Amino acid sequence: MYLVDITADLNDEDETGYVWTFLDEARDPARISPGALVVAGDEEAAAVCQVVDLRPAGDGTIVHLRLLPGLVDDYRALVERAVG
Amino acid sequence: MPGDRIEQRPKLRAERPPASTTLVIRGGRDTPEKLRSHALRTARAWSLDGQPLLGISVFAVLDEPLADLLGRRFATFRTVYLPTVGRLDAYGFELLPTAQRPHFTVRLRSADDQELGRLLEALGAPGPNPAYPRRYG
Numbered sequence: 223m224y225l226v227d228i229t230a231d232l233n234d235e236d237e238t239g240y241v242w243t244f245l246d247e248a249r250d251p252a253r254i255s256p257g258a259l260v261v262a263g264d265e266e267a268a269a270v271c272q273v274v275d276l277r278p279a280g281d282g283t284i285v286h287l288r289l290l291p292g293l294v295d296d297y298r299a300l301v302e303r304a305v306g
Numbered sequence: 307m308p309g310d311r312i313e314q315r316p317k318l319r320a321e322r323p324p325a326s327t328t329l330v331i332r333g334g335r336d337t338p339e340k341l342r343s344h345a346l347r348t349a350r351a352w353s354l355d356g357q358p359l360l361g362i363s364v365f366a367v368l369d370e371p372l373a374d375l376l377g378r379r380f381a382t383f384r385t386v387y388l389p390t391v392g393r394l395d396a397y398g399f400e401l402l403p404t405a406q407r408p409h410f411t412v413r414l415r416s417a418d419d420q421e422l423g424r425l426l427e428a429l430g431a432p433g434p435n436p437a438y439p440r441r442y443g
Contacts, residue, residue: 233363278309
């Protein structure tokens with residue numbers, strides 16, 4: 223089970239080729255800024271992503287996310303190796 | 307500052323519909339609640355012919371082998387749905403060529419329980435994703 227920074231359907235893409243979701247689906251919208259690394263998805267399917275940009279659309283703000291390679295667990299293992 | 311919904315009609319790709327035997331991929335394990343949430347998200351952002359577009363995302367297996375597409379785009383999903391275009395069509399779902407090839411949006415007429423239940427039936431049973439790394443069990 224994952225506790226994501228921002229809920230998204232990782233299947234979703236738009237014409238940019240990036241995953242997208244709405245800023246108001248973030249646990250802490252202040253963390254969602256271009257360049258930030260976040261965990262996106264839902265409790266069952268999540269991925270580490272980089273925030274690309276934020277754009278107004280519909281009744282909110284769309285966040286574009288670049289899917290980074292690897293699993294969330296890979297990043298956890300990486301951090302554990304790095305910090306001991 | 308909020309803006310208008312993004313009209314998809316002029317953005318639809320000009321391409322022939324995929325053959326009925328073409329597989330489409332949807333990653334994850336869906337429930338009616340998840341599908342409703344995803345469809346409503348799409349309708350918040352996108353419109354088609356001026357109306358909110360209810361839909362969910364899938365990818366068609368068109369230009370690269372299934373295994374390559376799964377590995378390139380779906381490796382974070384433990385399970386995937388792999389219905390055919392013909393199966394979705396048989397359940398009455400239209401595929402819109404949205405975003406970049408091979409992405410499509412499965413268009414829904416509503417987000418009620420009946421429609422979402424039909425969509426789940428059309429997707430079929432999820433299967434294990436062979437591209438999901440089993441490093442962590």
